[in-house]
Amino acid sequence: MRARALGFTYNGARTLSSVAPLVIGRVGQTKGLSWAFYLCAAGYLLAALMTTQLPETKGKRLE
Numbered sequence: 022m023r024a025r026a027l028g029f030t031y032n033g034a035r036t037l038s039s040v041a042p043l044v045i046g047r048v049g050q051t052k053g054l055s056w057a058f059y060l061c062a063a064g065y066l067l068a069a070l071m072t073t074q075l076p077e078t079k080g081k082r083l084e
Contacts, residue, residue, distance in 0.1 A: 023083070 049057040
C-alpha cells in the first residue's frame, strides 16, 4: 500500500508539473502574467496548508 501511494504521488506530481507550463501560459495569454503568477502562488499556498494537516507518524509503527 505504501509503495502504491508513493508511486501515485510521485507520478501525480510529475503529471501536474508537466501540465503547469501550459496552464500558466494560457492564463498569461488570456488574463495577463500577474494572474498566472497569482495562480502559481495559490497552488504553493494550498500545498503548504495541506502539509500542515498530515498526521505525525514519528515513533509510530507503520503497517
